Amino acid sequence: MSVNNSGFNTKLIHGGGYKDKYGSVNVPIFQSSTFEFETAEEGARCFLGESEGYIYTRIGNPTINALERSVAELENGFGGIGTSSGMGAINTVYMALLSKGDHMISSDAVYGPSRVIIEEHYSRFGVDSTYVTTSDVENIKKAIKPNTKVLYIETPANPTIEITDLKACSEIAKENGLVLVVDNTFSSPYLQKPLDLGADVVVHSMTKFINGHADIVGGMVVAKTKEMYKKLRSMMIALGCNLDPHQSYLVIRGLKTLAVRMDRAQENAMIIAEYLEKHPKVEWVRYPGLKSHPQYELAKKQMDGPGALISFGLKGGFQSGKTLMNNVKISILAVSLGGVESLIEHPASMTHSKVSPADKAKAGISDGLVRYSVGIEDVKDLIWDLEQALEKVK
Numbered sequence: 403m404s405v406n407n408s409g410f411n412t413k414l415i416h417g418g419g420y421k422d423k424y425g426s427v428n429v430p431i432f433q434s435s436t437f438e439f440e441t442a443e444e445g446a447r448c449f450l451g452e453s454e455g456y457i458y459t460r461i462g463n464p465t466i467n468a469l470e471r472s473v474a475e476l477e478n479g480f481g482g483i484g485t486s487s488g489m490g491a492i493n494t495v496y497m498a499l500l501s502k503g504d505h506m507i508s509s510d511a512v513y514g515p516s517r518v519i520i521e522e523h524y525s526r527f528g529v530d531s532t533y534v535t536t537s538d539v540e541n542i543k544k545a546i547k548p549n550t551k552v553l554y555i556e557t558p559a560n561p562t563i564e565i566t567d568l569k570a571c572s573e574i575a576k577e578n579g580l581v582l583v584v585d586n587t588f589s590s591p592y593l594q595k596p597l598d599l600g601a602d603v604v605v606h607s608m609t610k611f612i613n614g615h616a617d618i619v620g621g622m623v624v625a626k627t628k629e630m631y632k633k634l635r636s637m638m639i640a641l642g643c644n645l646d647p648h649q650s651y652l653v654i655r656g657l658k659t660l661a662v663r664m665d666r667a668q669e670n671a672m673i674i675a676e677y678l679e680k681h682p683k684v685e686w687v688r689y690p691g692l693k694s695h696p697q698y699e700l701a702k703k704q705m706d707g708p709g710a711l712i713s714f715g716l717k718g719g720f721q722s723g724k725t726l727m728n729n730v731k732i733s734i735l736a737v738s739l740g741g742v743e744s745l746i747e748h749p750a751s752m753t754h755s756k757v758s759p760a761d762k763a764k765a766g767i768s769d770g771l772v773r774y775s776v777g778i779e780d781v782k783d784l785i786w787d788l789e790q791a792l793e794k795v796k
């Protein structure tokens with residue numbers, strides 16, 4: 403049996419196929435910016451792509467490449483491209499796939515900067531975009547224009563935990579000649595494999611679940627085909643937003659425990675979601691593992707688990723959100739998500755404070771919305787923490 407047809411957990415530990423003459427059990431950090439050519443002829447072959455030899459770390463590096471192979475294998479893609487951050491991955495994809503006069507369709511609830519860069523910056527180069535509620539795919543069909551090139555989906559979405567049907571999106575994309583790009587940060591390949599559902603490209607903020615320890619910022623692009631991989635890789639090299647060897651080493655280390663971390667975190671999340679749903683000060687809870695989630699059935703079909711992100715609404719609105727933030731003792735008041743520690747955030751006063759009330763309403767971000775990224779602590783302690791903080795909320 404080879405690593406290729408082994409199970410997900412085995413691939414997490416043995417994937418990437420790194421081997422060296424020293425028999426290193428772990429992938430070493432190749433902290434070198436440049437690599438010596440044995441001869442001028444070998445240098446020439448490297449540049450022509452006829453040799454596997456390394457040239458320069460922005461183009462490729464053994465530590466970075468080991469991680470790229472690993473994540474690509476887990477996503478069932480042709481190849482991975484490591485980037486300096488999740489935004490580096492997203493910019494690589496936008497820059498490679500969108501040209502002057504092109505149009506992109508995306509969800510109205512996506513990671514803020516994924517939208518801001520299109521509307522504020524790519525628009526300067528003539529790229530147009532439309533944001534719709536993609537959990538109803540009819541809205542996507544209505545938004546398609548003759549110049550639409552990219553359909554960019556994040557599911558579950560940020561911070562509303564709304565779910566979009568990826569199979570339906572891939573059918574729409576195929577019928578209309580669009581490239582389907584999916585931000586898979588919230589699920590990780592352990593819980594969702596967009597390429598298997600028909601997507602062409604997956605992007606990740608590895609800062610979140612893939613690394614899982616809140617100690618690096620990094621990103622990854624995975625392409626389904628060789629052609630797409632080559633196009634995206636050359637763009638990353640041109641932009642210079644490569645991952646670095648030391649970061650890659652830490653992510654390789656974090657990635658090994660992705661499944662055990664996710665199992666524990668989502669077990670905790672389910673218990674907390676049920677607790678919150680019964681709490682008198684909580685108006686609503688959005689978690690794909692709850693039957694009350696509007697796309698509960700779709701989540702069960704397209705994901706292998708509901709994940710570790712919960713959003714919930716406080717009856718008391720804005721002030722209650724702030725009071726809760728100021729009173730948690732174990733959960734950490736911080737943005738980001740997907741780490742071993744539980745993080746709590748209040749979008750209306752924090753990440754989305756600059757978004758207009760109209761856009762917030764359209765994206766379903768109410769003043770009392772709280773986003774909770776559940777960690778792997780003892781769940782009884784997390785519930786104790788929420789209980790004592792909610793007691794102080796009006």
Ligand SMILES: *Cc1c(COP(=O)(O)O)cnc(C)c1O
Binds near residue numbers: 488556560
């Ligand atoms: C954090 C995040 C990003 C951006 O990633 P960085 O590593 O911070 O650049 C993109 N998409 C989603 C869903 C995220 O949560």
